[in-house]
Amino acid sequence: MKIVVAYKWAPNPQDLEVRADGTVDEARGKPAVSEYDPVAFELARRLADETGGEVVGLTVGAAAIDTPLARKAALSRGLDRLVLVADDALAGADSTRLAAVLAAAVRAIGGVDLVLAGDSSVDVAEGQVPLTAAAQLGWLGLGRVTAVTPAAEGLSVERDTPAGVAVLAVRTPVVLAATADAVVPRVAGMKDILAAAKKPVEVLALAALDVPAPAVTLATLGTAKPSGGDRRAVLFDGSDPASAASQLVGALRSAGVL
């Protein structure tokens, strides 16, 4: 079974500065393998070991996603090899564009049975890309996956749905996005990090991929810092808990909240 782990190399927005005008200063951001993606690496490795398959890492983005550190961070997580599409034309790309490039890269890799992804990226946090990529490939895409095991014809997949845990018989090829707690990912040890340096990396040129052109143009009319920070923040000293509690309850009553 040939498995692609589609992951993101991205900074945590908590480390980013939002300027008063709503623009984002990414200078302080330290990119890493996105928070929930290690779950996908782990699921892929386990499945490949059970089926005698190969795990290919795949990430796409701006040129800055291809650094020695970024390569090592991915390759030390159980990949057999890594494929990158790193081009500044993808800086700030939306989910549809990223999904289109991922899908084109999956087609270029060829013979892929399964694309595994994490729940959502740490920076955009919408969980849209794997599902759009599935549609770009013409494959089924399923989110909220909690378990994947080999089955007679394809895969047995468990999903967390509103009705309960659904068990599905799934034929490949398919795109699956795992929940954040589907498995506990292993921590890369020194041996994994050293081995990472010897694993093959292939850089695909964006121009060489068959990517459909975006149809919709977005004109940015403005940016803003969200208003969440405008709350009044009236603080009471809790060193006298009873006094602080009665002051707070009084304030909430006079504000009409209670």
Add this chain to the structure above:
Amino acid sequence: MNASNASQSWVVVADDPAVTGLVEVARTVADEVVAVVVGARPVADTVAAGVDRVVWLGEPGAVPLEAFAPQVAELVAAARPVAVVGAATPAGRALLGAVAARTQAPVLGGVRTVSVADGRVVVTHAVMGGIAERTVALEGGPAVLAVEAGAVPAGGATAPVAEVAGAPLDAATVTQVRPKVRAGVDLGAASVVVGVGRGLKAEADLGLIRGLAAAVHGEVACSRPLAEGVEWLPKESYIGISGQHVAPDLYVAVAISGQLQHMVGVRDAKVIVAVNNDKNAPVFGQCDYGVVGDLYQVVPALTAALGGSDD
């Protein structure tokens, strides 16, 4: 896509009749709202109370909803609507993703406001997980929007429901559904929510939080680590970027530091109260009222001041 049909917008429904949020957005940009419903017939009939026309893809049986996504995308693309609105849930996003792939339009999430200006759809939405907002005008294709689902439309006028034979991908069969052991928590409907975070030392101490929640007639919620790290509360209870988004009249954050990933989920609460022993915790910059103190002293005092009793 060619010029769109400016008088029509579509909502894509993935077996969830809670569509008032979707329809509200769809109506702001077009006079006529058409719903395409994947799921059981009663869902289509319920949705019909809120829209002008329903296209129903038949009983899905053991086929997962996501397998209908390409067909939904074809139907939507053929109608060339000015906007396509779906729920910001995994199932909703599967349908929206197919529409996006078919039309090569971006999916905009975190939608705050939608309007039409000079014939273009203008959307203000949260970006980068909610740390910033952006207003964009779209050209060249439909506005594909992922929004909070809202409520189930009330009965009354009922739009016609037309059945179109379903043509799902032949890729998966649901063989079994194991119902959840714990009852679902309906945080979305609660007017008061008490959220607790990592500052709680032991699972047994949840009794303190439940006592406070009872005193304010609220539901108990938590930050992600308490639901997915230690699993003291069910997963449906966690509030945050990838968890629940709630807008209660009052949100009480107990021992929650105020990380962005959590606070995004309560941004629309009318009043936020924070209890934390760290006066420098970011939550105090994002609340209306705060008590700087130890939750083990402040929460019982607060429960007593509200006339409740400790559990």
